[in-house]
Amino acid sequence: MSSSQNALTSETSPYLLQHADNPVQWYPWGEEALQLAHETGKPILLSIGYSACHWCHVMAHESFEHDDPRALMNERFINIKVDREERPDLDKIYQTAHQLLTNRPGGWPLTMFLTHDAQVPFFGGTYFPREPRYGMPSFADILNQVADFYRDNRSDIDKQNTPLLDALEKINTPHLYSSGSNEITIETLDQAYRELKKSIEPEHGGFGRAPKFPHCTSLERLLRHWSATGDNEALESATFTLRKMALGGLFDHLGGGFCRYSVDNQWMIPHFEKMLYDNGPLLSIYSEAWQITHEPLFRRTAEETARWVIREMQSPEGGYFSTLDADSEGHEGIFYVWHPETIKEVLETEQYELFSRHFGLDRKANFEGSWHLHCYADDETLSKEFMLDIDSVRQQLDGARETLFRLREHRVHPGRDEKVLTAWNGLMIKGMAVAGRIFDNSAFIDSAERALNFIRHNLWKDGRLFASHKDGQARLMGYLDDYAFLLDALLELLQVRWSRNDLDFAIALADVLLEHFEDKENGGFFFTADDHEALIQRPKPLGDESTPAGNGIAAYALNRLGQLLGEERYLNAARRTLDAAAPMISEMPHRHNALLLDVESSVYPSQMLVLRGNEEELRSWQQLVARQYSPRRLAFPIPSDETNLPGALAERTLRGDFTAYLCSGNACSSPITAKGALATLKQQLDTPD
Known part of the structure; x- marks a missing residue:
């Protein structure tokens, strides 16, 4: 290993390899780093991020590649770098710990300081600037203060750690610490809807103010509430948000697919990274929205998202890649933005005028002196203004978008993280199966089957799943989400094209869940298997995050498989999961939409x-x-x-x-x-x- 390289050079994660040439002495999480911390007595600096994370890149350039922070990191800490997409177990633990320590939500990059012997966090934050700004001290000052405090106040840190570890344990068993019956009824579903309804932003849709995320599980809950109750306001709330997102800059109007979130209330300017885990559920939701309303916008959005995935995110071997970066050529969003003069050169005059009105090229630049495409006038408005029928408007716009897409293809593309993650593939396999069924599209179903075959042949070994595949290597034993999301996807795919092999695979996944993940004493499922590496907590995630809660999807899938086969073991495990989660569901049902899927099955007959x-x-x-x-x-x-x-x-x-x-x-x-x-x-x- 050269002097400019560190211990990350043999990793397969693109995120870790991005830091392999840092002058920081980075280690991956593992025995070597943990043993070194134990021997030296130095605290651990744990940095968690992912390859498409813009602020992770910023902190790397500002701090990890400059002398002052780098020298202090190497001198006073054992530095561990973690890809949160490969190690969601570590990310869940330390994000929760960050929230308990700071009383603030976390995010990425996550920067946590851990004890050298037990890996218990005692201080942390997210992004720290190299120079003092944003009301924060410099990263170098933080490093010195943390190292000095750790050296001089170990007994105080140990006292702080005891209630932290107790709190982490209580999170896993809420029913043991709750009062009241926590009975789950139809009122629980109604309460979830009322809370979601209150949070909907009336002008542009979505839940709350900027930054705005799609919150797929919340949109799904609105559609299902309408289906169960006939409440048209629930349907309108969902479709209103879906329209705004599809017409806004969150959606890639030339290539298809959604970015991760919008930085403004209008869904105009996104954080430009594209994540597989968002686009799988969004593909399902837009397909189902079309199934309900038959709005052309919903069908086009779903089909273009699916085609983008097949074109750009599916490997030749079949597995789906993880992310597209926000940056290219060192700048965020540069791949996606335009200048009107460039577009005028390639479109006919009438076509340009229509396109310009539609996407706001006749307005001021909306992104750093450039124009990011955002719909200001819908098809009906354009039809009236330009005195064209709707079909002509759509044909003109489709032709313009195709021309610009071909032109854009010559640009430097954003980086792609080519890890194949089992859990995220499960979400997209389900999305493709739903879209294939609703639109009767064999290409989407074929895509789902190719991804499933990749997982079965490369990530299913000796009766267990692996979580990640890159460069021909399957790595890291599978987590709850890997089994739950894939089982859920198999049940969707079986309804499109029956396969006895797929049914047997579903049964095998369900049996592993019960054998290695179920909390047989308290109910529910741990995030890690019983033979996983021992960490400071064995999480049992109940609330939805950027992806649905694994416990919710596991209970929902096991219930449906149990009904199909008449298998009481699966039905009982699902029932015990709801019993264990009842206090959390009753307290904040709208934060537990994945678990509400199974609640709905117990309230309304399936x-x-x-x-x-x-x-x-x-x-x-x-x-x-x-x-x-x-x-x-x-x-x-x-x-x-x-x-x-x-x-x-x-x-x-x-x-x-x-x-x-x-x-x-x-x-x-x-x-x-x-x-x-x-x-x-x-x-x-x-x-x-």
Whole structure:
């Protein structure tokens, strides 16, 4: 290893490799670094970030590549760099600890200072500037003060750490410390809706003020609340926000896909990084919004997002890559922005005028002297102003966008993090399966199957999942989200194209969840397996974060798989998860939307439809079921030649040419074979709830 390199050079994470040439003596989290801290007595400086993180890059350039901070870091600390996408277990623990220590939310970069022997945090923050500004001291001053305090006040630090560790433990078992019955009823769902409704920003949609994130689980809750109750205000709240996001600068109007968040209330200027974990759920939501409303905007947004993923985020081997960076050529957003003169040169005069009015090129620059595309006039407005029919407007705009997309392709593209993360792939596989089913698009379904095959062949080894794949290596034992999100995706994909191998894979994932992740004493699921590295906490995440809570998706998926197979073990595990989470759900239901999916299943009867017949007959039924948004209905088309099915499915045999089995809640009807009964069932399924 050269003098300019550190211990990160052998890592596969693009984020860690970005720091391999730092003059800081970085180590990855592992035995070597932890043992060195123990031997030297130096506190640990833990820095957590990810490759597409703009402020991570800023702090690296300001502090990790300059002499003053670098010398102090190397002299007084053992420095550990962590990719939060590879080690979400560490990120969850230390983000929670940061919030407990500072009473403020965390973020990235996360900068935490840990004891040398037990890795317990005693001080921390996020971004620290190299020079004093933003009301913060310089990073060098922070380093000196922390090191001096650690040297002189170990007993005080140990006293502080005891209540911190107690608080971390209590987070995992809220039901042991709560008072009251914490009963979950239909009122819990209604309360969640009321809280979400209060937080909706009336002018531009979204939840709260800037910075604005999509909050996919909240949007899904609004759609499901409308489906269950018929409350049109819930539907309007969701579709209003979805329109604003799709028309705003959060969406890439040339290439498809959404950026991570908007820095303003109008959804105009995003933080330009694109994350797979946002776009998978957004693909599902926009597809379902079209299924409800048939608004062309929703279909176009969903289809362009899916095509972007297939084109730019799917590896030749099938797995989906993780992120696109916010920066290119050293500047944030430069890949996406324009100047009117450039666009005038490549569009016809009438086409340019239409495009300019639509995307605000006739207004002042909106991003650092450049124009980032944001819709100011919708298709109907343009039709009236330019005296063109709607179809002509759309054709002109589509042609202009295609021209500019081809021109943009010649620019230097943002960096791409080519890790394949199992959990995030699960979210996108589900999104592709939902979009493929609703739009009857085989390319989307093929994409999902290719990603699933990649995971099965590269990240499923000896009956266990790995979390990350890069450069031909599968690394890090899988976490709760890996199993839960992939199981959820498999149940969606099985409704599109039946595969016995996929069903067996789903059962295997469910069994690992119960064997290695379930808290058999208190209920729920830990984030790490029982044979995972021992850390200061074994998290049990209940609340939604940037992705849905693993406990919520695990309970929801196990409940549905349990109903399909008649498997009580899965149903009981789901029920125990809700019991364990009840105090947190009751206190803030709108922060636990993933868990509310299973709450909804216990309050409103779900519907399970198993169809047996030939391929042509099954396809016609699939098309029928896809017409209607029915989030509590599962429909599994099983070919007539499929035999030796497990559990309750063994009883769902073919009787005659075609057979339908319908269960609602815990009650199942007799097999439906008579043409008259089938016709009645078809009419029922084709009628809105």
